[in-house]
Amino acid sequence: xxxxxxxxxxxxxxxxxxxxxxxxxxxxxxxxxxxxxxxxxxxxxxxxxxxxxxxxxxxxxxxxxxxxxxxxxxxxxxxxxxxxxxxxxxxxxxxxxxxxxxxxxxxxxxxxxxxxxxxxxxxxxxxxxxxxxxxxxxxxxxxxxxxxxxxxxxxxxxxxxxxxxxxxxxxxxxxxxxxxxxxxxxxxxxxxxxxxxxxxxxxxxxxxxxxxxxxxxxxxxxxxxxxxxxxxxxxxxxxxxxxxxxxxxxxxxxxxxxxxxxxxxxxxxxxxxxxxxxxxxxxxxxxxxxxxxxxxxxxxxxxxxxxxxxxxxxxxxxxxxxxxxxxxxxxxxxxxxxxxxxxxxxxxxxxxxxxxxxxxxxxxxxxxxxxxxxxxxxxxxxxxxxxxxxxxxxxxxxxxxxxxxxxxxxx
Amino acid sequence: xxxxxxxxxxxxxxxxxxxxxxxxxxxxxxxxxxxxxxxxxxxxxxxxxxxxxxxxxxxxxxxxxxxxxxxxxxxxxxxxxxxxxxxxxxxxxxxxxxxxxxxxxxxxxxxxxxxxxxxxxxxxxxxxxxxxxxxxxxxxxxxxxxxxxxxxxxxxxxxxxxxxxxxxxxxxxxxxxxxxxxxxxxxxxxxxxxxxxxxxxxxxxxxxxxxxxxxxxxxxxxxxxxxxxxxxxxxxxxxxxxxxxxxxxxxxxxxxxxxxxxxxxxxxxxxxxxxxxxxxxxxxxxxxxxxxxxxxxxxxxxxxxxxxxxxxxxxxxxxxxxxxxxxxxxxxxxxxxxxxxxxxxxxxxxxxxxxxxxxxxxxxxxxxxxxxxxxxxxxxxxxxxxxxxxxxxxxxxxxxxxxxxxxxxxx
Numbered sequence: 001x002x003x004x005x006x007x008x009x010x011x012x013x014x015x016x017x018x019x020x021x022x023x024x025x026x027x028x029x030x031x032x033x034x035x036x037x038x039x040x041x042x043x044x045x046x047x048x049x050x051x052x053x054x055x056x057x058x059x060x061x062x063x064x065x066x067x068x069x070x071x072x073x074x075x076x077x078x079x080x081x082x083x084x085x086x087x088x089x090x091x092x093x094x095x096x097x098x099x100x101x102x103x104x105x106x107x108x109x110x111x112x113x114x115x116x117x118x119x120x121x122x123x124x125x126x127x128x129x130x131x132x133x134x135x136x137x138x139x140x141x142x143x144x145x146x147x148x149x150x151x152x153x154x155x156x157x158x159x160x161x162x163x164x165x166x167x168x169x170x171x172x173x174x175x176x177x178x179x180x181x182x183x184x185x186x187x188x189x190x191x192x193x194x195x196x197x198x199x200x201x202x203x204x205x206x207x208x209x210x211x212x213x214x215x216x217x218x219x220x221x222x223x224x225x226x227x228x229x230x231x232x233x234x235x236x237x238x239x240x241x242x243x244x245x246x247x248x249x250x251x252x253x254x255x256x257x258x259x260x261x262x263x264x265x266x267x268x269x270x271x272x273x274x275x276x277x278x279x280x281x282x283x284x285x286x287x288x289x290x291x292x293x294x295x296x297x298x299x300x301x302x303x304x305x306x307x308x309x310x311x312x313x314x315x316x317x318x319x320x321x322x323x324x325x326x327x328x329x330x331x332x333x334x335x336x337x338x339x340x341x342x343x344x345x346x347x348x349x350x351x352x353x354x355x356x357x358x359x360x361x362x363x364x365x366x367x368x369x370x371x372x373x374x375x376x377x378x379x380x381x382x383x384x385x386x387x388x389x390x391x392x393x394x395x396x397x398x399x400x401x402x403x404x405x406x407x408x409x410x411x
Numbered sequence: 412x413x414x415x416x417x418x419x420x421x422x423x424x425x426x427x428x429x430x431x432x433x434x435x436x437x438x439x440x441x442x443x444x445x446x447x448x449x450x451x452x453x454x455x456x457x458x459x460x461x462x463x464x465x466x467x468x469x470x471x472x473x474x475x476x477x478x479x480x481x482x483x484x485x486x487x488x489x490x491x492x493x494x495x496x497x498x499x500x501x502x503x504x505x506x507x508x509x510x511x512x513x514x515x516x517x518x519x520x521x522x523x524x525x526x527x528x529x530x531x532x533x534x535x536x537x538x539x540x541x542x543x544x545x546x547x548x549x550x551x552x553x554x555x556x557x558x559x560x561x562x563x564x565x566x567x568x569x570x571x572x573x574x575x576x577x578x579x580x581x582x583x584x585x586x587x588x589x590x591x592x593x594x595x596x597x598x599x600x601x602x603x604x605x606x607x608x609x610x611x612x613x614x615x616x617x618x619x620x621x622x623x624x625x626x627x628x629x630x631x632x633x634x635x636x637x638x639x640x641x642x643x644x645x646x647x648x649x650x651x652x653x654x655x656x657x658x659x660x661x662x663x664x665x666x667x668x669x670x671x672x673x674x675x676x677x678x679x680x681x682x683x684x685x686x687x688x689x690x691x692x693x694x695x696x697x698x699x700x701x702x703x704x705x706x707x708x709x710x711x712x713x714x715x716x717x718x719x720x721x722x723x724x725x726x727x728x729x730x731x732x733x734x735x736x737x738x739x740x741x742x743x744x745x746x747x748x749x750x751x752x753x754x755x756x757x758x759x760x761x762x763x764x765x766x767x768x769x770x771x772x773x774x775x776x777x778x779x780x781x782x783x784x785x786x787x788x789x790x791x792x793x794x795x796x797x798x799x800x801x802x803x804x805x806x807x808x809x810x811x812x813x814x815x816x817x818x819x820x821x822x
Contacts (some may be wrong), residue, residue: 058498068490072483079479087469
């Protein structure tokens, strides 16, 4: 008999019918013999409705009071599911973040979990109950209601699983697992049976938005086996674990991630003196703009070219900051490009296999795709290319690294 | 500088515009120098919406879980008002029942307040804040969310005023005070400046639904001066106090209450043996039917006639119980009447004035209104009459006891 934490998101509890379906599913799992802790989000749209209500009162939302308001969203769904379970003859009880007690810091709207009291939940599980917990929320040491910020319900699930030393934390979503790449781009993309936390982090931060990054970090840190599953379809989903031993038998590359959200900025002909990188990026960071890839080209004529990428939304702001920096530094020119895409290959297999990067470059060269920037980490190689080649590049890499699914059987 | 608890009901916070109006009002009072604790209900309609949501999940509402759901209604309004106050430059903070901590028993959906921790509120008042508290809700000793039942926000207001030893508890409603009788029946009805708790209880239970009976009992018990005021009109309202000394100067009768919600049942020709009342009312009470007035006529021929009233909704049920009792007791017949009304004169002045009842009967006789039942208490005389004479009777009594307002001035 295992102890499983199951988290259902907003669309999974978006209507009474959906809540009934979740109750059916939970009942089935419970009858299979597992101890269950269910974590829920608010009904989809409800959090936004509550925020809009608050905005009608004041443009300047008061973070503490906003948390009091939005935390009611999950409070409603947990009690509805508990009732739906009790109606089905499954003993159940609901708890708000405060009732559990999920202790957080006092950073309203983006609090971090500090500690979880597992006493009540353990006693209820012992008594044969399914425990339904409000995701996304907690309470600080002064008794103020806090929320973890958007997507925080995943984090609640993982944190509960860690605190209870659960056998698995299952995240139910609207996809049936983590794929080698986006199936809309590569129809032959395959669901992964398994992926490591590190790979998942690279995949997630690179644009495969299945799980909240924070929850994956949390799961990795506390070694909580995490499984992504579809809320209403059967299937094993994708297991995310620390387990690297088996990766040897797996393909070198687990997946291809990509991202169209970035723009590129280059400052050219910068006098190459020590501290040039800081002089350029200091003002960008001071303007609260996050930088992703950074490349500094080899200098010639005592000048250097410096290129970095930022989110599309911050491109204009970054451009104006960079132009003023260029004037101060006496740089030759500033150029920008918003028509770029980033493509990355991700896999822990890279660690034990040489030549992965060159195999990537070869595959792109074969398609005559020019590489504008390259950035590498231990388990990832990213390149920036012209945006129009994105699909072509992803498909070429998916094939080159033998990720394509065998000819499809009937589902 | 006084400490005032102000309670605003669901219609007073029924929309964002209304909440803004309440915030303006509170700001004005605060600037006048009083320390303020504000108690709020949910937005009108919200509690029903939440109950309907729960009913869609299960016909058999689980009381504990229902409280988790419906308590979110006030949680939203308190934070909205706190934000509206902060926007106006008035420091404010919101608290749920659990946060205050309003300790109740564990009778979900109809809990009773056991104790209120005034520590947080006092500290906030000291710091110059307006404290906004969720009405209607509390928490039991195990940390379960409880609600006090419909209208419980009035009780929260009074209980807080008692715990804080506030100078006054102001209940803001959609009427500008307590009237000598319903102005829709008697256009000359007058707003009372003052009324005692006892009188208010009799008026409330007899159909003047301005305040929750429980909150008036509570206010009387802890001697909390209670004032009924209009939410959005200026005016002194009606003060409800223990202060009886001044009643000598006041009219003998404070008001005329009435009620069309009752039906009358008579069992005739019952063998008059000891315990007959219990034999008749025992089964009624066992069927959970509440009885209001009871009259047993003098017996003749060793039989007696026994009459009582019940709520309209329970008339059919009571009739069938009574018919079976009649068969068992060998009574002659059972007759019922749903076309009745109850009219009562209420006033602490009765205690020191003889002949009040006969003055009432005289006034009714003058209008040829037949009295079917009479019941008296220390500060009240009630009669049951044919329903169609109700308005006539109330107007006659209002004039007979000199309650009519002087010719109206412009308002």
